[in-house]
Amino acid sequence: MTAEYFGACIVTMCLLLPATVRAEPAVTFAHEQGKIIVKIAEAPVAVYCYADPEILRPFFASVRAPGGVQVTRNHPPIEGKDLTDHPQNHPGIFLAFGDLGGGDFWRNRSRVVHESFAVQPKGGLNKGSFAVRNRYDRQDGTTVSHELGRYQFLVRPSGYLLLWDSTFSADKEFSFGDQEEMGLGVRVASPITVKAGGAMLDSKGRVGPQQIWGQTANWCDSSGMIDGRRVGVTLMAAPTNFRPSWLHARDYGLLVANPFGRKAFTGGEPSRVVVRPGETFQLRYGVLLHADPIGSSPDLKAAYNDFLDLLAKPSLSSQRTIETRLP
Numbered sequence: 001m002t003a004e005y006f007g008a009c010i011v012t013m014c015l016l017l018p019a020t021v022r023a024e025p026a027v028t029f030a031h032e033q034g035k036i037i038v039k040i041a042e043a044p045v046a047v048y049c050y051a052d053p054e055i056l057r058p059f060f061a062s063v064r065a066p067g068g069v070q071v072t073r074n075h076p077p078i079e080g081k082d083l084t085d086h087p088q089n090h091p092g093i094f095l096a097f098g099d100l101g102g103g104d105f106w107r108n109r110s111r112v113v114h115e116s117f118a119v120q121p122k123g124g125l126n127k128g129s130f131a132v133r134n135r136y137d138r139q140d141g142t143t144v145s146h147e148l149g150r151y152q153f154l155v156r157p158s159g160y161l162l163l164w165d166s167t168f169s170a171d172k173e174f175s176f177g178d179q180e181e182m183g184l185g186v187r188v189a190s191p192i193t194v195k196a197g198g199a200m201l202d203s204k205g206r207v208g209p210q211q212i213w214g215q216t217a218n219w220c221d222s223s224g225m226i227d228g229r230r231v232g233v234t235l236m237a238a239p240t241n242f243r244p245s246w247l248h249a250r251d252y253g254l255l256v257a258n259p260f261g262r263k264a265f266t267g268g269e270p271s272r273v274v275v276r277p278g279e280t281f282q283l284r285y286g287v288l289l290h291a292d293p294i295g296s297s298p299d300l301k302a303a304y305n306d307f308l309d310l311l312a313k314p315s316l317s318s319q320r321t322i323e324t325r326l327p
Contacts, residue, residue: 024125024126024155025040025041025125025126025155026040026041026042026123026124026125026126026128027039027040027123027124027125027126027127027128027153027154027155028040028042028123028128029121029122029123029128029130031121033051034049034050034051034052035047035048035049035050035051036048036050036121036130038060038128038153040066040153040155040160043064043068044062044064044068045063045064045153045160045289046060046061046062046063046064046092046093046153046162047060047061047062048060048130048151049061049091050114050132051114052091054088054108055088055091055108056105056108056110056111056112057094057095057096057105057108057111057112058094058112058114058132058134058149059091059092059093059094060072060092060093060094060162061075061091061092062074062075062092063092063093063233063289064289065159065160065231065232065289065290065291066159066160066289066290066291067229067291069226069227069229069231069291070189071188071189071192071231071232071233071289071291072092072093072186072187072188072189072233073090073092073187073188073189073190073253074189074190075087075091075092077190081190082190083190083193083195083252083253085252086187086254088107088108089106089107089108090185090187090253090254091187092186092187093162093184093185093186093233093287094184094185094186095149095164095166095183095184095185095283096181096182096183096185097176097177097179097181097182097183097260098177098179098180098181098182099176099177099178099179099182100136100144100145100174100175100176100177101136101138101142101144101145101174101175102138102144103136103137103138103139103142103144104139105136106179106181106182107181109139110136110137110138110139110144111136111137111139112134112135112136112137112147113134113135113136113137114132114133114134115132115133115134115135115146116132116133117130117131117132117133118131118132118133118148119131119150126154126155127152127153127154127155128152128153129150129151129152129153130150130151131148131149131150131151132148132149132151133146133147133148133149134146134147134148134149135147143170144170144174145168145169145170145174145275146168146169146170147166147167147168148166148167148169149164149165149166150163150164150165150166151163151164151165152165154310156288156303156306157302157306158288158290158298158299158300158302158303158306159288159289159290159291159298159303160288160289160290161286161287161288161289161303161306161307161310162286162287162288162289163284163285163286163310164184164283164284164285164286164287165282165283165284166282166283166284167280167281167282167283168275168280168281168282168283169275169279169280169281170275170277171277172277173274173275173276173277174274174275175272175273175274175275176260176272176273176275176281177260177272178260178261178262178263178264178270178271178272179260179261179264180248180258180261180264180265181248181256182256182258182259182260182261183245183248183256183257183258183259183260183261184235184237184245184256184257184283184285184287185248185254185255185256185257186222186233186235186254186255186256186287187253187254188222188232188233188253188254188255189226189231189253190253191224191225191226192222192223192224192225192226192231192232192253193222193224193251193252193253194208194209194222194251194252194253195251195252195253196224197224197225198222198223198224198225198232199222199223199224200212200220200221200222200249200255201220201221201223201300202215202217202219202220202221202247203217203218203219203220203300203301203304204217208251209249209250209251212247212249213247213248213249213250213265214246214247214248214265214266215246215247216244216245216246216247217244217245217247218236218237218239218304219234219235219236219237219300219303219304220234220235220247220249220255220257221233221234221235221288221298221300222234222249222253222255223290223298228294229291229292229293229294230290230291230292230296230297230298231290231291231292232290232298233255233287233288233289233290234286234287234288234290234298234300234303234304235255235256235257235285235286235287236285236286236287236288236303236304236307237257237259237284237285238283238284238285238286238311239308240282240284240311241259241282241283241284242259242273242281243259244259245257245258245259246258246259246261246262246264246265246266248261248265257285259283260273284311286307286310288300288303288307290303
């Protein structure tokens with residue numbers, strides 16, 4: 001075999017390499033004043049806002065699926081492009097409570113204070129994460145609870161997955177009330193709302209807000225067509241949460257997973273979830289951001305099973321070892 005033969009083989013391998021080897025994308029973070037910019041493969045995916053002057057709780061805005069398609073409503077909403085209702089209440093992806101210890105953290109009457117980063121943002125191939133310490137203060141300045149919030153962005157076969165893990169504690173008893181406006185919520189992009197021709201589907205096969213509102217499900221997807229591709233957001237509640245989540249689903253683009261609203265959704269006896277001193281209370285969710293090839297739809301059952309597998313792997317992130325008691 002000649003040197004020319006080996007040279008030809010090397011050239012051929014180099015030509016084939018880009019088609020056969022797929023680089024793993026990196027998740028990275030950039031700090032700005034009161035914000036963390038989340039990027040995947042150097043493209044913006046979300047903005048974590050923790051010191052907004054008008055919205056008194058943290059949230060993720062300008063959230064994008066693979067390919068750069070935005071799947072949350074513009075923040076602030078743009079006149080003529082978006083419905084402009086509830087601009088402070090529905091900023092993107094958020095965890096909020098209409099009644100936590102008597103404070104209204106949904107309607108921005110009480111304040112969630114960012115105290116510190118429990119873990120600084122750290123990126124890597126296919127994953128990145130950070131953790132925060134928040135303080136929940138009622139309108140009168142009384143502190144109700146502390147929260148340790150952990151956020152992980154993962155590149156998965158079905159899209160980008162945000163793992164949301166919040167643990168609450170306090171040195172005195174507090175409680176979560178029974179309201180429709182509680183839980184993990186998302187306001188989807190205007191083009192994929194049901195009003196604009198989009199669709200909602202839950203894990204039990206129910207379709208549309210009228211069938212889904214007030215029901216429980218493992219997951220619920222809100223999606224629609226943009227540039228010939230089906231794009232959307234899927235909310236998934238962890239089965240380890242204290243109770244299944246009822247779904248607050250609206251045709252104008254709001255979707256909330258709420259485990260607290262028993263009376264609000266079923267008409268049953270109202271219930272308060274009490275957390276006593278020395279106890280911790282944990283809520284875990286997944287938010288899938290998906291953009292599927294033209295002519296295909298997401299396998300949401302597989303995506304949910306992937307979410308469950310990830311929840312079962314405590315070694316996925318060292319954040320699990322963070323002390324969850326009071327700071």
